[in-house]
Amino acid sequence: EDQVTQSPEALRLQEGESSSLNCSYTVSGLRGLFWYRQDPGKGPEFLFTLYSAGEEKEKERLKATLTKKESFLHITAPKPEDSATYLCAVQGSTGGGADGLTFGKGTHLIIQP
Amino acid sequence: KAGVTQTPRYLIKTRGQQVTLSCSPISGHRSVSWYQQTPGQGLQFLFEYFSETQRNKGNFPGRFSGRQFSNSRSEMNVSTLELGDSALYLCASSSGGVTGRGYTFGSGTRLTVV
Numbered sequence: 001e002d003q004v005t006q007s008p009e010a011l012r013l014q015e016g017e018s019s020s021l022n023c024s025y026t027v028s029g030l031r032g033l034f035w036y037r038q039d040p041g042k043g044p045e046f047l048f049t050l051y052s053a054g055e056e057k058e059k060e061r062l063k064a065t066l067t068k069k070e071s072f073l074h075i076t077a078p079k080p081e082d083s084a085t086y087l088c089a090v091q092g093s094t095g096g097g098a099d100g101l102t103f104g105k106g107t108h109l110i111i112q113p
Numbered sequence: 114k115a116g117v118t119q120t121p122r123y124l125i126k127t128r129g130q131q132v133t134l135s136c137s138p139i140s141g142h143r144s145v146s147w148y149q150q151t152p153g154q155g156l157q158f159l160f161e162y163f164s165e166t167q168r169n170k171g172n173f174p175g176r177f178s179g180r181q182f183s184n185s186r187s188e189m190n191v192s193t194l195e196l197g198d199s200a201l202y203l204c205a206s207s208s209g210g211v212t213g214r215g216y217t218f219g220s221g222t223r224l225t226v227v
Contacts, residue, residue: 043117043205043218043221045218046218087156100158100161100171101146101156101158103148103156104155105155
């Protein structure tokens with residue numbers, strides 16, 4: 001069974017204070033690891049997909065990296081508008097057809113001005 | 114390009130009733146997935162439809178069912194509602210295939226069972 005654990009559960013940073021969010025996973029045949037951002041009352045917003053160990057992707061102040069056991073979401077010089085819950089999900093391969101995403105519980109990030 | 118549209122946004126139902134939720138995917142997307150989100154369990158996969166066929170199903174009881182129409186629109190039905198079914202139900206669409214590219218989520222339907 002695929003499993004995703006995110007840490008920390010909550011993180012409070014000052015504006016400009018860089019940090020990293022962790023996503024540890026176990027999966028049978030990784031098809032993709034996803035990062036999403038979710039604001040209160042809204043659906044998750046797609047950020048990145050990573051497919052293989054060593055892969056990195058960047059978007060504005062965010063950078064996602066992937067190893068064989070975990071992924072990190074690095075946030076550089078965050079702004080208050082980066083405050084949200086960040087979700088990590090994996091899609092495994094059980095053979096034939098697509099499978100659903102397995103999500104972690106998320107990291108609730110607050111950036112204080 | 115219009116996003117994923119879910120209706121209604123809010124629903125209040127009584128225990129024992131049934132409910133139907135609707136999802137219109139992004140134009141051209143043939144895959145529609147449904148998820149349940151609760152504070153305790155987080156996001157959990159319900160099922161996925163691709164070209165009107167259920168391709169995969171999560172670990173939910175048979176009271177949860179769905180279908181997809183020829184225009185890719187999808188509906189989810191929950192029968193004999195229980196208090197524990199109160200949740201945000203999210204629909205996600207993608208172009209499909211097995212490579213697991215990004216899924217686009219709707220804003221969800223907030224279901225409250227009283």
